Amino acid sequence: MLMFTPGPVSVCKKVLKAQEKAMITHRGKEFQELYKRVVGKIIPLIGAKEAHIITGSGTCAIEANVQNALPEGGKALVLSNGAFGDKLAEHCKLYYETIFQRLNGAKGWDLQRAKPHIDEAASKGAKLFAMVHHETSPGILNKIGEICKYAKERGMITLIDGTSAFPAYSLEHVKDCVDFYSWASQKAAGCPPGIAVVSFSSDGICAVEASPKRSNYMNLKGFRKKQAEKFETPNTPAISLICALEAALDLLLQEGHGKFMKRHGRMAKFARKKIKKMGFEAFVEKGFESNTVITFYTQKNKELNSLLQAKYSVKLGGGHADWKDNSLRFCIMGDLNLKKVKKGLEALEAAKKELQI
Ligand SMILES: Cc1ncc(COP(=O)(O)O)c(C=O)c1O
Known part of the structure; x- marks a missing residue:
């Protein structure tokens, strides 16, 4: 076919084959080296300070970022223009008082449209700004660079759902103004489904450290600690999928x-x-x-x-x-x-x- x-998308033979490597344990040198290599390949492409691989779909990574972004009593602004922006707002509502703005009719968000909402939310004390990079429901590429830059100027932590965006779109222009980003394996990266990547800026790292623990599995402080100590993950990761992601990244880097x-x-x-x-x-x-x-x-x-x-x-x-x-x-x-x-x-x-x- x-x-x-x-997503899921067709996966090339090399990437499929990479999953067939003999199994290794996730508490051992071979895995530590694999994980370190893969994260090392991701970071320069994304321009983030830190990246972690989460075993779970894109939603798992989004929820992890959301719940690790603000302290108790935080307020968020979510701009949406489709189903995934709406879902992002649902995630935010679980933890924060959330202001929600929806643009209808397959229109895109740019700074001109976003600015009044950011100004209003900032004046009401919103500390988290969240939106989708590539709204997959109709295929809209939002102008996250200029919007996030402004939201940061207004004192907000910025969080982007890039599930279906990376690596089809550059993050070069956003690397200093996006604090939390996430994307999933089964979309533009051309891998099977099952893992997703979260990444942070320096401000993102501070936000993770300042946020309370809201879950065991998606506690990003735990991911940070395990990576810093030994380049491992807190729980058993989808090792074969990480091998597949490495093969996909190698093909990308080759090209x-x-x-x-x-x-x-x-x-x-x-x-x-x-x-x-x-x-x-x-x-x-x-x-x-x-x-x-x-x-x-x-x-x-x-x-x-x-x-x-x-x-x-x-x-x-x-x-x-x-x-x-x-x-x-x-x-x-x-x-x-x-x-x-x-x-x-x-x-x-x-x-x-x-x-x-
Ligand atoms: C922009 C966006 N966000 C979130 C998701 C949900 O991802 P998943 O199904 O991997 O949890 C999707 C899936 O299509 C998406 O395109």
Whole structure:
């Protein structure tokens, strides 16, 4: 099956194979070296002070970051423009009084739109600012750099859900203004699902140390302590998945992060143009388009995706959240290249004709 899905994604043979390595114990030199190597490869790519691998999905990493970000009695501001921003607010509400702002209609957040909300929340004492980097439900790339820079100027700790963003988008411009970031293995990194990465700036580290312990498993002070002592994790990690992530990072580094991102940009540009030419409307606001998720309207989304799978062995992402019943997502994540993208688009065009859309 040729997968154009928003995660899990197709995983290349080298990464799959890396999981087959003989099992090692997580309390031993071999694991310590593996973990240290992988974290060492992640940190320069992200530009963070510290990174930790959490065994769990993207949500686990987001919740870990959220619950380790503020002391008791803290107040948060969450800006959302889709289902995952809404969920981020739900996580924040578990621990903090949360101010929530929602932008509807597949529009993106930039500083102009965010500033009045940040100002108002800061004046009400909000100390945590949180939002999604790449809102996967319709594929919106929010301008987190300028927004987080401003939120920090207003005295807030910044927390970004980058689950479906990294490594398809650069974090170079945000490294000094994002205090907590997280992403998951099964999306743009092209790995199987099951692990996620949290990372912190210096302010993020101070925030972790100042926050109370709100859970045993996701206590990030525990992760920091274990890493500092021995480069281990507090509990048994998904060792095979860490091997897979190392293989994926090696492929990324071989290609070069810049080239990897440009390649995604080229594939997305090609796909967006073709989808438009077929007569579909890709509707995300101009200037906030994604290089990894292209969502387009179709009332026959379920029939189209079923036909694509049954006849062409091609699977697109279904519509999601506000666009569940009237859209499909052509996603460019995982083991894809321009040739495969062209094949997927040819199948889409043929299936469209067959269904007389
Ligand atoms: C932006 C974003 N946040 C959070 C999640 C939840 O991730 P997971 O299903 O790995 O817990 C997703 C999943 O698609 C996502 O795209």
